Amino acid sequence: MFTFVILEFSSKIIEQAVDAFAQLPGVGKKTALRFVLHVIKQDKIQSENLSRLVMQLKTDLRFCERCHNISEQTICEICSNPSRDESLVCVVQDYRDVMAIENTGLYKGHYHVLGGLISPLEGITPSNLNIDGLVNKLQSNRVNEIILALNATMEGETTSFYIFRKIAPYNIKLSAIARGIAVGDELEYADEITLGRSITNRVPFDSQIKK
């Protein structure tokens, strides 16, 4: 049976707060109401804290002018760090991927954050992404290699291919992160495309053991 839920609130403030929370990604009206009831119940200090931080996220943070990463400065810590290799640029979807790669501790180059992936279904075209900024970066002649580190999804592959076409005239080395069997995974549960790719793109054994 299909149930259509209409929520009627006794208070305008609750109604508006539910609408505001329901704009967060993946949050519907019912979940938003749970959040609202939690805020009403919790200590005043915690609510003040949440309220203040929501404002600070808008006022104190900006996008780095060079790589579009989120930063407290105009130029982010990574771009302004002289010990990092600016000739190497890793292209990622958003801030979370920068975090994930930083956490590996194995990458010492710069980043370029696209702010999304090409997705005609969601109405995201190349003009909505920071792809022009990447092309501009190449014109400075300081970049030797671009690493594409995008999701292994239809949108990620489309975006990778679009960037490949865009930067082809610049004759710059273009690589992509390896697709293969995740460390700890069992072969028999891997899908055939991943397994196929991991065989095609096999690497010398000694390069794997030295990590």
Place this chain on the structure above:
Amino acid sequence: MFTFVILEFSSKIIEQAVDAFAQLPGVGKKTALRFVLHVIKQDKIQSENLSRLVMQLKTDLRFCERCHNISEQTICEICSNPSRDESLVCVVQDYRDVMAIENTGLYKGHYHVLGGLISPLEGITPSNLNIDGLVNKLQSNRVNEIILALNATMEGETTSFYIFRKIAPYNIKLSAIARGIAVGDELEYADEITLGRSITNRVPFDSQIKK
């Protein structure tokens, strides 16, 4: 494989905001980070709105002194409405249940909001709930009937039984909402306890059709 995720943030504000969002019910650090990134991306007006409403939930709302429902006044709209029957009190778990029953449009009595259910596992004892307020209400001699409208779970049944014992000395009519097959449901998928109860507590057919 068990993966342990440590999130390291480049910005203190992001870290604090993630911690603040992660206190909402059912929100982990990864979801909190999605919320934070959304707030950073959305229009400033929307963030200001969310920030202001979070504060207003604490400053402008309170619990009704009579029924513990959430209200903008000291006494809520339902308790202060003279056309509602104060001799009938419906005991519910929280504000959402008041909303759900109000939406049926079939109840014209008062409410009493417990603020939770007895749950030793979660450390919620009768003293954490507004049960004493219910007993005090009975001493006014204005209440004729109490309707228990609590969840059909272990916690709900325990709380119902506790209230039954508490108000037994007052010799007041005590009823509980009907348990049975939901409208639109098929018998063959109903569990045997529900089906059994719906047979034991069968009602005259003409009382069902007049709704």
